[in-house]
Amino acid sequence: MKRHLIISVLSTALLSLPVHAAWYEATGQAFITQGNVEQARQQAIDDAVKRAALAAGASVRSTQVVLNGVLQQEQLGVSSQGEIKQLQLITEQQQGDLITVTLRLDIEAQGSSCEGNIYRKPLLLSQVQLHARQDAIYGQLFELGADVTNQLKLHMQDYSPAALVKPMQQSVTAQQLVYPDTDRMFRQGNQYILLAQINDLSLGQSTNRFWQQSQKERFFSLQVNLYDLFEQHLVFQQEYRTSASWPYESKSTPASHSQAFWQMPYGQKIDHLLSAVAEDVQRQLQCEPLLSSIRQVKDNQVMLEIGKIHGLQPGDELQLFQLQRHPTSPGIKRLIKEAVSLKVTDLSEQYAWASGSTKLLQHIQQGDIVSVRKIASY
DSSP states (O other), X not given: OOOOEEEEEOOOSOTTSOEEEEEXXXXXXXXXXXXXXXXXXXXXXXXXXXXXHHHHTOOOSEEEEEETTEXXXXXXXXXXXXXXXXXXXXXXXXXXXXXXXXXXXXXXXXXXXXXXXXXXXXEEEOOOEEOOTTGGGTTTOTTHHXXXXXXXXXXXXXXXXXXXXXXXXXXXXXXXXXXXXXXXXXXXXXXXXXXXXXXXOOEEEEXXXXXXXXXXXXXXXXXXXXXXXXXXEEEEEEEEEEEEEEETTOSXXXXXXXXXXXXXXXXXXXXXXXXXXXXXXXXXXTTSOEEEEEEEEETTEEEESOOGGGTOOTTOEEEEEEEEEOSSOTTEEEEEEEEEEEEEEEEOSSOXXXXXXXXXXXXXXXXXXXXXEEOOOX
């Protein structure tokens, strides 16, 4: 049996808060009591919705379920920290008195619900490519790609605390981000990769100011792509443009690696643009959960491939959500089983041991992928 539903969520959150949207696939179950199948179906839907919303850092206060265009009922839930933009019922099965549904949800979590996702997400920074090589002859800016990479790394350390930045020694193109290469990079402990390319360094018209007759306007454009290695899809894409005066008649201009270059009007404009890139990456990553592979399972403990460098601290209380990639739809995270609550007991720079109930850990195995959120303490 397969139906399509649309869900709207009433939310009292402030509109000015930043939002983050993502697709999840979750399964919910409920027992049929006194032969009331419709009630059990609704309970199973609510169960799946709450599982997915919790994993996304959101929750549901009030849902209005529409089935085949007809409002069925309003179901009260917990306090809302976001909005479910769309919901689809993928499958529904009934075995005896147990009904099981699988949902696909587009969840938009408000910024205030990001407290559990405070950890730093590993981000590869590919070397910025210089596509505008013909324009680079003015000022001999052939090393500008490498120098912009270094400057962007510094800005991301200042303006992107949600990212654990790891610069690469080579450039990666969007065409190279295909399976199994993306999976290999993810298995090496990387969750995202940032690609950028310089597309324009051209000169414009001369300035009209008599004291700047040797100056021309010079343009700069940077194309940025942020890619999710686990979900294997593009998260964010933006082109940034700026311009400033350039001494085109000068026989010698500062090299792009020098402080003198970055203090020029042109270098300052590029520097401001890179700050904007870093801030935009921060907004994209701040509500994202940190993912980890299970390195080892022993008794009532699991060893995670994340540690101090990701922001974990001894005693942190965590929620783990088992995840799988959707086999045919990139960008959708499947939730497996129920959330597991654990406490960090031992920690190194790269790894963490966390303990919990042996019964809850029975379904977690070495090599599983989990989404890690910190449980807020009040």
